[in-house]
Amino acid sequence: MRILLYNPDNGVTRNFMPHLWMFLLKALTPPGHEVLLIDGNAQPMDEDGIARFVLEQKIGLVGIGAMTRMIAKAYRMADAIRAVGVPVVMGGPHVTEMADEALGRDGGPRHADAVALGEADDTWPKIVNDAASGTLKDTYAPVDAFGQEQKPSLQSYPPIPWDTIDLAQFNIVPKIFYPLLQKIGAGWGTFRIIPVESGRGCPYGCEFCTVTGFFGDSIRFRTNKSVVDELLLLKARAQSERGQIAVFFIDDNFAINVKRTKSLLRDIIAANAQVHWVAQISANLLRDEELVDLIAAAGGKWIFIGMESIDPANLKDVNKGFNKPGEYAAVLDRLAQRNVFAITSFIFGMDNDTVGVADRTLQEIRTWPPGLPIFGLLTPLPATPLYKRLEAAGRLTRPKHWQEFIPFAMAHTPLKMTISEAHAEVKHGWAKSYSPEAIANAVESVAHKPLGYRVNILISRLCFRGIYFPQMGRLAWAKTIAQNGRTILSLIKEGFGVRRAGPSSSAQSSSPSQAVPVKQ
Numbered sequence: 001m002r003i004l005l006y007n008p009d010n011g012v013t014r015n016f017m018p019h020l021w022m023f024l025l026k027a028l029t030p031p032g033h034e035v036l037l038i039d040g041n042a043q044p045m046d047e048d049g050i051a052r053f054v055l056e057q058k059i060g061l062v063g064i065g066a067m068t069r070m071i072a073k074a075y076r077m078a079d080a081i082r083a084v085g086v087p088v089v090m091g092g093p094h095v096t097e098m099a100d101e102a103l104g105r106d107g108g109p110r111h112a113d114a115v116a117l118g119e120a121d122d123t124w125p126k127i128v129n130d131a132a133s134g135t136l137k138d139t140y141a142p143v144d145a146f147g148q149e150q151k152p153s154l155q156s157y158p159p160i161p162w163d164t165i166d167l168a169q170f171n172i173v174p175k176i177f178y179p180l181l182q183k184i185g186a187g188w189g190t191f192r193i194i195p196v197e198s199g200r201g202c203p204y205g206c207e208f209c210t211v212t213g214f215f216g217d218s219i220r221f222r223t224n225k226s227v228v229d230e231l232l233l234l235k236a237r238a239q240s241e242r243g244q245i246a247v248f249f250i251d252d253n254f255a256i257n258v259k260r261t262k263s264l265l266r267d268i269i270a271a272n273a274q275v276h277w278v279a280q281i282s283a284n285l286l287r288d289e290e291l292v293d294l295i296a297a298a299g300g301k302w303i304f305i306g307m308e309s310i311d312p313a314n315l316k317d318v319n320k321g322f323n324k325p326g327e328y329a330a331v332l333d334r335l336a337q338r339n340v341f342a343i344t345s346f347i348f349g350m351d352n353d354t355v356g357v358a359d360r361t362l363q364e365i366r367t368w369p370p371g372l373p374i375f376g377l378l379t380p381l382p383a384t385p386l387y388k389r390l391e392a393a394g395r396l397t398r399p400k401h402w403q404e405f406i407p408f409a410m411a412h413t414p415l416k417m418t419i420s421e422a423h424a425e426v427k428h429g430w431a432k433s434y435s436p437e438a439i440a441n442a443v444e445s446v447a448h449k450p451l452g453y454r455v456n457i458l459i460s461r462l463c464f465r466g467i468y469f470p471q472m473g474r475l476a477w478a479k480t481i482a483q484n485g486r487t488i489l490s491l492i493k494e495g496f497g498v499r500r501a502g503p504s505s506s507a508q509s510s511s512p513s514q515a516v517p518v519k520q
Contacts, residue, residue, distance in 0.1 A: 001060040001132045002034045006050070008066055008073040009040035010405060017248055018042070018170055020195035021065050021092075021120075027158040030125050033132070040073070042170055047080035054086045061131040063124075064112075065092040068210075068381050068402045075102075075111040082113065087136055089127055091116035093214045094402065097383035103138060117141040118214065119200070121152035151215075154200065154222045160230065163237050167192050190243035193278075194234055195250045198227045198264060202252045204282075207318040208347070208378060208386040211252045219256055224267040231273040238275070246301070247277040254279035258291055265294040274299035278343075283307060284322045286331045296338035302372075302460075303335060304343040310364050311357075314350040318378075318386065329368055336369035339453070343464075344371055346429070349378040349422035351415045358425040362432055370442040370457055372464045375429035377410050377422060408468065430468040434461060440487045451494055458487060 005022040018039050026035040036057065038045065045053070054062060062081050066074035071094045078088045090112040095102045099117060104110025114136050116123055123140040130136045144150045171190045199221040205212045231247065238245040255261040268274060276299050283305050286292060295303070309315055310325045332342050344365070348357055358375070365373050380387035380396065390396050390412045397419070398404075401411035408426055410419045417425075432438060439461045446453045462471075462480060471477050481488060 001032075001128075002036065002058055003029065003128065004036045004038065004054060004057070004059045004062045006038045006062060006064050006077065007040060008064070008070045008077055009044060010070045010073065010407070017193040017195055018167075019065070020197060020250060023160050023165065023195075024158070025063065025120065025124050027160050028121060028124050030128055033128060039170075045077075047076055050077050051080045051084045054081055055084055059086055061128070062086055062088045063116075063127075064088060064090045066090070066094060067092060068094045069405055069407075071095075071098075071402050072405050078111045079109070082111075087113040087131060089114040089116060089131070089136070089140075091120050093210045094382065096214060097210075099139065113138075115139055118149065119152055122150070151201075151218075151220060154197075154220045157222045157226050159226075162194065162230070162233050167194075190241065192243070192245050194245055194247050196227070196230055196234075196247050197250050198222050198254065199251050199256070199260075202256060204253070204320070204322070205385075206320045207389070208381070208384055210381050210384055213383060215252065221257070221260060224264045227264060228267050228271045228273045231268060231275055232271065235273060235275050245275060247275050249277060249279040252280060253282055253285075255281045255285045255291060258285060258288055262291060262294055265291075265298040268298040269294070276301045278302040278304065280304040280306070282322070283328060283331050284324065286334065287327070289334070292334050292338060292340070295335075296340050300340050301456075302341055302343055304345065305331070306345045308345065308347045309350055309353075310346075310361055311350070311352050313352040317351050325364075328364070332368045332371065339449070341369065341457075342371040344368075344373050346373065346375050347378050348375060348425045348429070349410055349414045349417070349419075353414065353422070353425070354416045355421050355425070358429040358432070362429065365433070370445045372460055373429070373433045374464065374467060375426045375433075377408060377426055378412075378414075379410075380412055427468075430465075434465040434469070436483045436487070439465075439484055443487055443491070451491065455491055455495075458484075458491060 005025055007019045007022060022037045022039065026037065029035050036059070038050075038053075053059075062078075064074050064078055074090065078090060081088050088111070090102050095112070095115050096117045099115045100106045101108060102110075102112045102115050114127065115138070116127060117139065119142060120127075120140075122142050127136070127140055142150050142152065170192045199219055201215045201217060201219040202209075202211045203217040203219070205217065234245050234247065274297075279295075279300065281303050286303070286305075306320075307323060307325075307328060308318070308320060309323075310328070312321070312325060315321050315323045315325070328344075332344075335342055346361055361375075362373075365371075378386070379401075380390050382402070387396075391399070395412045397413055398411040401409075408423065410422055413419060414422050439458065442457050442461060443454045446457060462484065465471065465480065469480075471480055
């Protein structure tokens with residue numbers, strides 16, 4: 001049987017990092033089946049296109065995974081596939097919580113022939129075998145013989161053959177940057193971000209987050225050896241292709257068990273398995289100086305930190321009081337001293353936010369080392385404690401907001417500002433942080449560092465700008481590049497100057513920190 005695994009895009013931003021679930025399920029597919037992969041972010045496709053594809057390729061089963069913001073597109077694609085007689089199984093956090101919606105049991109149309117609830121590591125082989133024999137069930141749940149939910153162990157993690165997988169579609173280097181990138185180090189014709197997980201689960205239970213509900217509050221880890229072996233495989237591929245590969249550790253909190261994380265980082269260093277990587281780590285865990293030393297030595301270049309707010313009252317409201325805004329600056333300085341920078345995420349529209357929250361937040365950000373600030377709105381995702389609280393209070397304005405995805409639009413009424421005011425705060429945060437002037441200032445703030453660090457800040461800022469200001473077409477990219485032309489040209493000129501300066505100067509700037517993917 002030929003199987004298609006499909007991940008939809010959200011039609012707004014372009015995420016250049018492939019989704020791990022597709023590669024993991026491909027590795028878990030029983031022998032005798034052929035698995036094809038389509039990531040809508042890299043291969044845009046509409047309903048007619050995917051219907052033609054499954055017929056032409058004689059696909060016997062389609063698996064679709066999608067988060068809440070992508071679910072409307074996922075349903076439309078699933079409907080088109082089922083209309084030509086090919087069965088669809090859907091999974092992921094949204095479908096797990098809204099299985100009746102996907103199966104048409106809530107009064108709406110049916111979108112899936114089957115749903116996979118929770119983590120599908122153990123259920124996927126059963127789904128494939130049932131589909132092949134024509135006995136596909138409605139629901140597959142990871143439960144034991146007594147009907148209790150069973151979380152898969154990661155100790156026997158299937159090896160993903162990154163050395164043979166076609167990754168051409170995920171090259172994120174814009175051609176305009178080739179001349180500059182060739183000056184800071186060889187092998188910059190390609191640059192790919194590869195997702196790797198070392199563990200699952202989070203005990204924090206933040207009110208707005210789906211992670212604890214989906215993966216659980218007890219943490220499971222892969223063996224250090226399996227992670228190290230995967231990094232070595234990726235590193236060898238990059239060297240053989242004379243290209244660049246960076247890793248995004250998709251663990252929801254990479255350092256949630258600090259002792260274990262230190263052990264893993266030491267093993268990475270000992271095996272010379274360092275590749276440049278990004279990870280998500282809570283600010284409170286980055287107080288540990290030894291941990292930060294090991295992060296830098298093991299190849300860490302960017303850390304995603306969910307700061308959410310500079311207001312302690314807001315953090316307490318959403319069960320994230322372990323974040324201490326007074327410590328943010330020290331944490332970021334600690335990272336920057338080791339040439340590790342931060343992606344700092346903020347949520348506006350929280351219950352204690354008032355008009356001016358963007359400017360107050362930006363004022364703090366300007367005192368920190370240069371990084372990548374991102375701004376979003378408080379969003380009640382289905383089945384989260386936040387959704388239940390707002391529903392009970394009658395504050396939901398679009399109870400099923402996912403059925404008509406509108407980027408950067410609230411689905412509930414804030415307490416201390418209007419919805420339109422909250423929208424304006426987010427727009428202001430993005431506009432001020434990613435204007436040509438702000439990008440130039442961020443690049444200039446690391447003028448004392450080798451050229452590679454400034455190129456890193458430039459490319460990362462330009463890519464992250466696209467989260468809010470769409471840059472999905474050539475015209476949009478050309479406009480963005482023209483607006484930042486002075487900064488780009490100055491670095492290109494310096495790049496040629498570095499080349500003329502001789503081997504010592506070139507060597508100094510040949511190991512920059514890497515650009516990072518747009519976090520979707």
